[in-house]
Amino acid sequence: MEKESINIDGEKIVFFVQRKNVKNINLKVSLDKKVTMSIPMKMDIETAKEFIKKKAEWIKKQQNYYESFAEKKENITFEDGETVYLLGKQYKMKIISDIKNEILIKGKYFEIHIKEKYTKNKKYIRKVYDKWLKQYASEVLMNLITKYHSVLKKYNIKIPKVEIKQMKSRWGSCIPSNNKVIFNLKLIKTPICCIEYVVLHELSHFKYQDHSKNFYNFVTIFMPDWKARKKILDEEFMGII
Secondary structure, rough: EEEEEEEEOOOEEEEEEEEEOOOOOOEEEEEOOOOOEEEEEOOOOHHHHHHHHHHHHHHHHHOOOOOOHHOOOOOOOOOOOOEEEEEEEEEEEEEEEOOOOOEEEOOEEEEEEHHHOOOOOOHHHHHHHHHHHHHHHHHHHHHHHHHHHHHHHHHHOOEEEEEEEEEOOEEEEEHHHEEEEEEEHHHHHHHHHHHHHHHHHHOOOOOOOOOOOHHHHHHHHHHHHHHHHHHHHHHHHHHOO
């Protein structure tokens, strides 16, 4: 991949070029604001730079959009009053001294009950929180997998092994060869309709292992409004990853 740059109105745009066996230029701005483009094998760099010039306004708009995500990221330090996301809703955190560890949702509050001697130990509280969150996510995801598997099993799709972990830029992934799906732990912070979409999306990859028209037609059969759900993920919740 070649690193290039161009100055437009006194502002420098850095971009990365990859030559591929393609007919057209493909331009992408990723979540970290990195600009990449794939170009035909024989295209000269000057032509690529001209394309960047034409798309400069769009590139800046995308970079600003993703930068706004960084400002909205959930950054829990376990203080009273912090915002916690769960199933698309916002809750105010309360750290409560108690005789046992327990997490409860009461109205608009997300209560973390911690044994008295650990109420000032942020590392300990995080372990309690992370363990609870993973268990809660597992229950929600397995219920949804069971729900969608009931209509997908006639396509010879089996209930997969499930792994839940922190992921930097994806909500989920599918490994058909191992009959396994991986979900981002923070998916549990998004609305249930969005979680349903990701579950169906990953299960559908056991039939179509790409993002072809056939794949999306298949998803549409079971979830005609999947585009609206995906839009919520992309525009409202990507920033919590």
